[in-house]
Amino acid sequence: MASKPIHPLLKINPSSECRRVLVRVISLYKMPVYNDEKMTNSIEMIFMDEHETTIHVTVRKTLVGTFEKKIKEGSVYVFAYFSVGNRSGYYRTSRHDFRLNFQARTTVTETRCDKIPLYGIRLVAFPEILHADSNYPYLVDTMGILTATGNERDILRESKRTKMIVITLEAEGQRLDVTLFGEYVDLLKGFFRQAPLEHAVIVIQYAKVKMFQDRKLQKIWVTFGSLENLLNFSIENSDQLLFRWRNPLRSWPIEVSA
Numbered sequence: 001m002a003s004k005p006i007h008p009l010l011k012i013n014p015s016s017e018c019r020r021v022l023v024r025v026i027s028l029y030k031m032p033v034y035n036d037e038k039m040t041n042s043i044e045m046i047f048m049d050e051h052e053t054t055i056h057v058t059v060r061k062t063l064v065g066t067f068e069k070k071i072k073e074g075s076v077y078v079f080a081y082f083s084v085g086n087r088s089g090y091y092r093t094s095r096h097d098f099r100l101n102f103q104a105r106t107t108v109t110e111t112r113c114d115k116i117p118l119y120g121i122r123l124v125a126f127p128e129i130l131h132a133d134s135n136y137p138y139l140v141d142t143m144g145i146l147t148a149t150g151n152e153r154d155i156l157r158e159s160k161r162t163k164m165i166v167i168t169l170e171a172e173g174q175r176l177d178v179t180l181f182g183e184y185v186d187l188l189k190g191f192f193r194q195a196p197l198e199h200a201v202i203v204i205q206y207a208k209v210k211m212f213q214d215r216k217l218q219k220i221w222v223t224f225g226s227l228e229n230l231l232n233f234s235i236e237n238s239d240q241l242l243f244r245w246r247n248p249l250r251s252w253p254i255e256v257s258a
Contacts, residue, residue, distance in 0.1 A: 026120030144169030
């Protein structure tokens with residue numbers, strides 16, 4: 001019996017007949033119910049196939065219990081039977097024109113495919129970020145060498161006092177200032193206490209470009225990945241400090257300004 005065909009993500013659209021995909025789940029996070037973070041409203045994922053095409057995927061609230069224990073971030077699966085919808089909004093995790101929505105009949109089969117990248121990082125150069133306007137709809141991945149760390153200070157944010165520190169990234173002669181808040185100030189300091197690094201490289205995923213007081217500002221809602229695993233990301237001729245911000249909507253914002 002011939003194997004069933006696999007559909008490239010690039011060709012997914014509402015009229016496509018084959019909706020069987022071989023992908024790695026490069027990001028997975030849960031969106032809470034409004035005003036009740038203990039309850040999950042949806043599971044959000046980003047799929048990547050062997051052609052390095054990505055697409056955003058949603059498991060709605062009524063199906064969370066069916067699928068939440070079947071899927072792990074970083075693993076490879078064959079998924080089949082979805083509905084396809086249009087992509088919209090200004091927080092797009094993928095440049096694909098469409099998105100996938102799980103249905104009750106969606107099937108999940110874990111498998112292997114070494115051709116699909118592990119982290120799914122799609123770097124955007126500083127010039128594109130710096131020239132983006134307020135209508136730029138995509139969350140971006142970028143990276144730079146850590147060239148400066150400011151002094152830690154306390155600020156009042158949303159009626160609560162929180163820590164803040166500014167770091168500067170540089171790439172190809174251009175700079176971005178990155179403002180870290182709350183627990184991420186302690187995490188940054190902790191990384192350097194454990195292993196002081198020179199020429200550390202920071203990789204940011206899913207950053208949002210926004211206009212703020214006539215300056216370009218990226219706000220990044222973040223969850224740190226595992227430092228031990230992420231340090232395996234190869235950066236030639238450089239010490240490595242790799243932060244992977246995976247969840248753009250759940251935690252303290254990190255602000256990146258030109």
